[in-house]
Each structure stands twice: as structure tokens, then as C-alpha cells.
Amino acid sequence: MDTMVKLRDLSKTYRRSDGSAVEAVKQINLEIYKGEIFSLLGPNGAGKTTTISMMSGLIAPTGGDAFIGGHSITKEPMAAKRLMGFIPQEVALYPELSARRNLLFFGKMYGMHGSDLNKRVDEVLAFIDLTDRQKDKISTFSGGMKRRVNIGVGLLHRPELLFMDEPTVGIDPQNRRRVLDTVKQLRDEYGMTILYTTHMMEEAQELSDRVGIIDHGELIALGTQGELTQQVREEDQIDFAIDGRGWSSELEARLLQEVPGLTRVAYAPPGHGDDSAGEESLAALTAFAARGRQALPDIIRILNDAGVEVHSVKVREPDLEAVFLALTGRALRD
């Protein structure tokens, strides 16, 4: 498979005013292949936007380099930038200008002009379904329409590579659906390579050919969805909501000892964890077992024996959320 993007030890360190350093991005290495949708998944503040900003040449890396189609973004920025389209998280448009004027202007900034540019603007307007509103000012558009123009600008020069930085943040489900469909359409019909950053596990799951998981500026996992879930494949995750009053470390030891295949138990006391809302004394117990469904009866029996009331049980198939949880011990949306 041809490589479209290659990151080599890409790093960004900010200096605080007190002299201390903040490593926003720590030596990321990864490759993105031609024609794939690659998702960079991570919670807010993980370093996704910093990474994509360095890759697009918006900010300079403090270490390492990014190669776009073989061109170094630091040494041959023009050649690299010509290959890529960029769709920022914000609606980066001139509110005073019409949709068409915005497209024309940014098209010129990519070196397009004349009838070629005009034709292309028509195509893009048709693609984002705004041909009838093209003469209206952006300031009169709804949020979803602005998003579409925002995407349209990134597509103007038929880039081989498209960077999309959290394009669904803050929009309603209907428009979000539309964005996701567009992303797939761009890959399937136009063969574009797409780097998509998100903190939404479902989006990454739906779209991605491959996923990179980023946390605290570090790339902690990389691969296809299958490869990633493989890492937690042997273990199913069983979530219990229990009455925390009977819980003890002796009970934990007994569970691990007596239940075959049980590898790990995580206990969150009442008031913590998202399941406890509403019922005050409920604690969350998460158990990881090689064969979850087989282990389940044993666990429930031991808990009953100990007088711990089980309120609900959920067995979860491994997904990216589970991968993130397994890798960091935290939920993605914390």
C-alpha cells in the first residue's frame, strides 16, 4: 500500500512563561495509506488538533517531521500543502462574503483561477448542495450550511489528502449524519485519503479503516479496528451495578481465586462511575474475563454468597472504547 502521510517523531513542546515545558505532542510516528480513512481518536486536549496543525503546516513542530506525499512539511511546505485540503474545526469563512465568493477566494489561494476555478466552484456548490444559496452571505446561513461550505472550501482544489479536524463538533445529529456520509463518499467515489480527528468513538468506529488512539500527546495504539480490539479480544468486559456496602478486598481476592478465566476486577465505589446516577449506594464493578458469559454465573453466585446485591449486569463486546479504557484506565469521554 502506498503511503500518503508519514510522521517521524513529530513533537511539539510549548514553553510556559515560568520556563517549564509542556509536551503537547510526544514523538508521534505513524503512516497513513492512500485511499484510507484514518481516524485520530482521543479525548479533548489529547493533542489531536496540535498534531493535525503540524501536519498541515499551520504550526511548526519542535521536533521530527511530517511527510505529505513524500514532501516534508517543514522543508517543502508548498509542495506538501498543494496535496492537502484542510477542514478546520471552526467555521473558517468570511461571514461578510457570499458562499461563492468565499469559495472563489480560497480557490485562488490554492492557485486556481479563471474558468477552471468557476467550474470547480459550481461542482463543489452542487456537491455540498448549496447551489441555490451560493449568492447569500455566510452570515445568513444556518450552522449546518456553514459547515458544508467549510467542508466545500477544503475540497476545492481536488486534494488527494483531506484533513478534517473534528468536523462534527457542535452540530445536530442530522447534519452530523450528512458529514459522515460525505466523508465516506469522498473516499469511495473520489479515492481521497482522509485524516479525521474525533473524540467520538462511534464516529471513528463507523468511518475508519485504521485508527490511531492519542492520549496526553502520545500515540498509544495504532491499527485497524480489528487489530485494536484484538488487544482486548481475549477478555470480555462485564459491568455490574452492585450494592457497594458488601464489597471488600477479601471479596475481590475470592473472585479472582474462584472464578475461572477472570483476570482483572475494577471497583468504583458509590458516587463514581456513570451507572450510579440516581441510586445512591450503587457501586460499579468491572470484571475482565477470557470468556465472559461462562464466568458470569460464578461471579453472581459468589457475590450473592457474600450478600452483595447485584442490580444490573452488562456484558460488553470489545470496542474502541474498551480499548481506550484498557489502555488508559479512563473512559474516553471523561
Add this chain to the structure above:
Amino acid sequence: MRAIIDIALNDLRIFFSQRGNWISLIVLPLAFTAFLGWAMGREFGSTQVRLDVADLDGGPAAAGLINRLAASSDVIILCPHENDADNVCHLDNGETALTTEQGINRVQRGRSDALLVIPAGYGQAVQTGASAQLDYYSLEDPTQPSPILQTVNAVLQKVNSAVVAQQMDMAMLEALVGTDAGSPLADEKTRTAMAASLQEDAQRLLDSQPDLVIFKSTAPMETSSLDQGFGQAIPGMGTLFVMFTVLGGMVTLLRERRQWTLQRLAVAPLRRSQILGGKVLSYFSLGMIQFLVLFGMGAVMGVNLGGAPLALLAVMTAFVLCVTALTFALAPRMKSEQQAGGLSRLLALTLAPLGGAWWPLSITPPFMQTIGHLSPVAWAMDGFQTLIYNGGGLPDVLTEIGVLLAAAGVLFAIGAATFRVGE
């Protein structure tokens, strides 16, 4: 280059897509210059001023003085003497003579512009050469010379000349021929007749005396009080307008970063220098448009703008470049649009008056003139003055242009080094 121009054109298109910006860049400055031109074009004579005269002497000499005053100026209406059927004097009861108290009261109420009191004994003083003091009351603007007082002084100078000539002639004759018996001046009657004759002759000679001082200037100069300072109103107000417009670019830059259009430019295959160049060009153009609108309208209204339009353009260009450079040197240090707006107003409202855009620097003490030249406005005003009033050409303003360009160079270097798009 093409990208630079495209960026600048796009910025200008955005700027002019807002009606409010048309008003601030074109409409109000045009109106301002038109008002100014209109006010300057008006004959001062069309505005009459009323001078009350309280004649406490009542003699023929005082009457003569009033006649002279009346004849000396069409602008000044002597009240009540020159009152007409329309009561141009705004007299309350059609008085034919005013007392000092009435006059003061009228001046205070704005019924007349000034009061001149001819004291009792004026005629005696004119006869004998004794001192007499006329009192003048007015609420005129102390920062502007008073045309009424100037006229009164001019008339009095001739009266004084006649008195002095008569006094001196009499004294001289008495010294020459003596006043002893046998002398032609021994007779009191002859002396009186002689004195009267001397004063009459002197007065007549003075009246027929042609003006021996002619006043010329390098450029048409409005000398009436109304127009003092008008001469620099267009360049002065022009620089002030331009500073507001161009320094306002700081706010726009921050806004572009907030709405991410600047970042969008940064990820396009453009060099940083192209983006910077485009932005610089757009604010520079706005400044130049503002200047050209003001000066152009001034030219249409017949305001004197000197004879070297190209050199004028060069000074404008250097000044706008300097202010643009200042904008870009400061913009990276701004944290919010609010802060940038405040700083642009502070700079415009201090650099302009400090540099002599409101009042000529020459009226301030030397150290203020030195401090004032820290402001680019001072150099621009120097240049405009040389070109508009000193009949200078390009070679005469090279220093000013050089200083402005050098400052622009340094500031641009700072701006280019600190100009950030993404971070």
C-alpha cells in the same frame, strides 16, 4: 504577487461590503472636507459682526473716529450708528446711543460681538495729545486673533499719527519761531488755528497715504481669523483619519484569527510572506484611499494643496506605510480585539495631536516639538507643510520621507519577525 493582490482585494471587498465602512472611510471624510471647503470659500464679508460703540465724549473728534471706523470695514456694523430698518444691530428699543452698561449687557447676551467705549475727554485728548484710553469688551475666542480689535487698532494708529504729527509740529514750530511777542505764534488764536490746520492736513495726508507694506505669501493664505489653522486642517485631520483606519487593522487581524480564516490561509500553499504581504497591502490601500478621498475632495473644493502632487503622494505613501508597519509590529502583542481597539484609539488620539495634526507644532515649546517628532504624524505634517505652503517639491521632502520609511522598515522587520498565523 498574484496571491498578495488576491488577498488584499478580498480584504477590501470585505471591508467595502459593509455600509458602515463606506460611511467611515468615504462619506464622513468627504462631508468633512466639503464643510471645510465651503467654510473657507465663503467670503468673510458675508458674516457681519456687530461692534457697539458707546460714545461718552460726543464731540466732533469722537464722531470723526466713528466715521473712520464705519468706513474702514464692510464687515463691522457699528451699533447703533449703522443700524438699519431690519434692526441689524438687534437693538432692544431702537436706542440711538448706548451707555457702557447697555453695551456690556448686549455683549454678554450675544446681541453684539464687541463694545468700544470712547471716553469723555477723547476730543480733548486728540486736541492736546494727552492720553486717552478706549475700552474694548468682547467674548471673542482668545485663541483666534480678533478682526474687530485689529480694525480698531488700525484706525487708531492713524488717529495717533495725526495727533502725534500735530503735537510734534506745533512743538517744533514753537521751538523754531518761539512764542514771544513778535513771533507769528505769539497769538493764542493763531496757535489754535495752526494746530487745527496741522491736524487736518496730517489726517488728510494719512488718509491719502498709500499702503507701504505689501503682504505676499508662498501660497494663498486665509488671513481672517476664521481661517487661522484651516490651512492644516486637511492634512491634519487626514492623518488622524488614516491612523484610525489603519491601526484598526490590528482588530481585524485578531478577528481573522478568531474566525480561523487566517489559519485557513496558512494551510494553503502560500508563503508566510505572501499572507503578510496581502494583509499589509490591504491596510495600506485603505489608508491611501482615505488620504486620496480627503485630498481629492479638498482639491475639488479649491483648497490649496501645493503644486507637487507626486511629492504629496510620496509623503502620504511613506506615512501610510509607517502606520501600517506600526500596526503589524503591535498586532502580534495584542491578546484580544477589545485590547487592540483600545490601543489603536489611544495611539491615534495621542500620536496625532502630539505630532501637530490638531495644532501646529510651532506654537508649542521647543521640547514639545522634539517630543512631537517621535510621532510619525510630525514628519508627515512637516512634509505636507513644505509641499503645500513652501512650494517645495520632492527633493525638499526627502528627509521626511526618509525618516518615515526608515521607521516603517524597522517596524515592518519587527512585525514580520513576530507575525504568527497559527499559534
Add this chain to the structure above:
Amino acid sequence: MRKIWAIVSKEVYITFTNRNLLLIMLVTPLVLSTIIGLAFGGLGGGDSGGLSLSNIPIVIVNLDEGATFGNALGGGFTADNQTGGGQAFNGGDQIVAILAPNLAEGQNAFGASGDQPVCSLLPEKGADNSRRYSGTLEELFAPALMDDPAAARAAVDRGDYAAAIIIPPAFSQAVTPQFQFGPADDQATNAAAETDVVDSEVEVYANAGQPIEASVTRSVVEAIVGQLVRFNVAITAMGQAIGQQIAASPMDLGDVDPATVPAQGAPLADWLAFMEANADRSPWFAGLAAGLTRFQAAASGDQSAAGGAANNDLGGIVSCLFDPNFEPIQVQQQPLNRVQEQGIFQQIMVQIGAAQAVFFALFTGIFGVLSIYEERKNWTLQRLLASPTSRSSILAGKLGGNVVVVWVQLALLMLFLTLVTSAIMRSPVNIWGDQWGLILLTTVALSLAVSGLGVLVVGLARTPEQVQAMGPVIAIFLGALGGAFGFALPDALANLSLITWGVGAFKSLAAGQGDIWLNLAVLFGQGALFFVIGVWLFRRRVEI
């Protein structure tokens, strides 16, 4: 109401804790007013007024060839630098001597320096020398001399000098007395004067860029030339008057051969001979012949023949012509009110200070209202809207806060202006008068008008960016009309600006007059109108 007040005090607090804002609201207008006040009013509170100009660069070109006046009287007062008994006269040298005493060659008779006779006709002789040109003129001008008029004009063109004073070759000719015995012959006199006029005028060639310096130079030159003309007129009038008296006195010239009557401008000796020969025909002939003989003897240094003080008397009398103190009729500006009594510096601080205060307050008004947009951006406005506070209260609080901020700014500026004036005049003064109620009313009216204008401007603009651009231009516009800058516009235009009305009211109050009801009505009216239209527009733009 308590909520409104809470918003108001928040506005005031935020504004007056912002250092940048304080600079532009208070420091800049204060410093500016003081500089201009000092420039126009000079230090202290003297009533001399005028600009504190000094060292005006001027260049003098003296081409005057001088003139000889054929008659006798010159000798008494141009004794030193003349040859041949003081017959020659050079008016150009006189002008140079007065304007540039340090550059003048040799000693001149009635210039600034030397021990020329003191005018003997002055009521109080030499008591007051303050009006003499010497001293004051030395500070006023920084003169230079040139030979070439073209070069001098070019130097003025370049801006090297504020003015050139070019004295033509025939200047002395034009001011030389037409001494003639005999009946007045106006036509001859005038004709002579008019033919000379073209090349006898002193030219003041000024740089139009320095109008103030130019007009000062012009009036000084006019005064000096006026003195010289005065001499001319005196001598001529004397000749004419004597002629008339001789004609009127009993005499008999019937058998005198007309050919023996000396021509006009004939040497003194001829006249003397004629008068002596005909002394019995007229008492004037006898008297003049005797007097002139005595005088001539004195001029030539023969004291014994001079018969005492005649010479000195004559010199003292003639010097009166050139004595600036000898201006019997004078006009003196009298103070019309409290402020004028205090002198020009205080007057200017009132006028310029008030104009600057209102002008800078306009910015506070406009950009204070604009802060509603800022609040919306920072989401504090939404937070307010979400609270159980009515929309009217929020708007009333924001706008009321703006009015209060403007009022505090005006009040502080007025206080500081008074303090600065007191400090500079070294005595405590309250420059605004003591009609506290009306002063308060005026500041309130101004705050309303200024703040109302802010609401109107913000309401008219569509976006905060437009306010950023439009606000200053509107403020400058009103400032220019209202005389906040260095020029005054005709009343018809000036009255369009609320600054004019405000400054007018402050000037009246400072002058101790209370008749400012029209001003107050205009300001309150404008304020109300602006507020109504502005709030209406504003509510259409901003959901509040």
C-alpha cells in the same frame, strides 16, 4: 432597581480599573489641554495674551538707496552717521536697526540702541519703557540679512524662514517728507506718492505654512513703517500749514521777483536767504529765518550760536515720532467676566479643556455601549439574560452605566483641569465658576447626549467592527465642528456639534453667567432623541 444599580456599578468599576482606558479617558485630554493652554496662554495669568512665540526666523533684504531731503530739519536727529549736515535719510536702515539691532551696521538714530533723545512730549518721560521695541523684538525674532530678494524668497519657499522682509530701493524716497512752504498742493503730493508706490512698498513675503508667525511679522513691519510714514506726514503737514499761515498772515509779496523764490526741495540755504531777504514782509519769514539759523548752527556743533537748548529740544521733539510710547490714544481690552479677569491661560484652559473633555468622552460613550457586544461574545450577556432580570433592566443598567461612566469622566477631567490650572498659576482657582447646580446640570446633560450618541452609533452600525471604524470618524467629525482641534468653523456648522453646545455652556458658567438654558435644552433634547432612536435601533440588532 437594585439590579440596574448593580449593573451600573459593575460598568463603572470595570471602566475605571482599566489602565489603558484611563490613559485615553483622562490623561491624554488633560495633557493635551495643558500643552495647548500653555502654548496659547503663556505661563502665568497676565493679560498680555497672545502666543508664546519667540525666535521667529526672518530674513531682511535692505535694498533701500536712501534719500536726501533737501530741507533742513534732518540734521537734528541724524547727526552721527550722516555727512553733509544730516541731509541723507535711509528708512531701510531704520527698519533693519529695529528688527535686527545686532546685525545693523553702525549706529542708527531712532533705533533700539544708543542714547537717542527721549521724546520730550511724553506726559511721563521715560517712565515706562516696556513698549519699546528693543528687548522684546530681540526675543521675538531671529533675524538674518541677505542681499538678494530672490534668494530670500527662495529661502522662505524652502521654509528656512517664516518671512522675508524686502525693502525696495525707493523706500526712503516714499517716506521722505515733501517739505514745501506754500499752500497745500495735494495733487502734487499724491501724484508723487503714487508714482513711487510701485517700487517703494516694503514686501513681507511669508510662508503660508506658518500663518501665525507671518501675521506677527506683518504687523510689526506695518507698525515700523507706520512710524516712518508718521514722520513724513508730520513734516509735510507742517510745510503745508506754515504755507497756509503765511498766506493768511499780513504780508506783501507783490514786488518779489518770482524767480527769486526757491524751488521746492531747494537747499535750506536758499530758503534762508530768501526769508532773510524778505523778513520784513511776514512775521513768519522773520521767525523762521531766525529759528533755522539757530538750529543750523546747533546742528553744526556751534553751541554758542545755537542759543541754548534749541537743538536738544528739537531732537527730543522729533524722536517722539518714533517713540512707541507716544501713542496718546489707546484701546485696551477690558475683562467682561470672571474668566477674562483671570487672564488668557485660564480662558484657554476652560475652552480647550472643555472641548477636549467632551471630545474624548465621545469615545467613552460610543465604545462603552459597544461593550454590550463584548459581553455577548464572552457569554456574560447570555448569563444575564438567563437570570431572572428583565431585559429592560439589563439594557437600562448597561446604558445607565455608560451615562455614569461618561459623567465621572467629565467630572474628573474638570477637576483635574482646575487643579492643573491652579498648579500652573500657583494659586488655587476654580476655573469653572461657582454655580454648582448649573455645572452639575451641564455635565449631566452632556453625559446624556454623549452616551445617547453612543447608543445611536452602535445602533446604526451592524457589527462591532463597523463601530470600531465608524465611531472614531463620527467623533472626529463632531470634534472638528465643535472646535476641539486647531480651527474654528462658522457658527452655522459649529452648532451641529454637541461639543459646541457643551463648551458654550461651560464658558458661560466659567464667566459667571447663568444663561445656559438654550445649551441645556439642546443637549438634553439631543440626548433624549439619540437615546430613543438608538435604543429602538439597538433592540432590533441585539436580542435584548
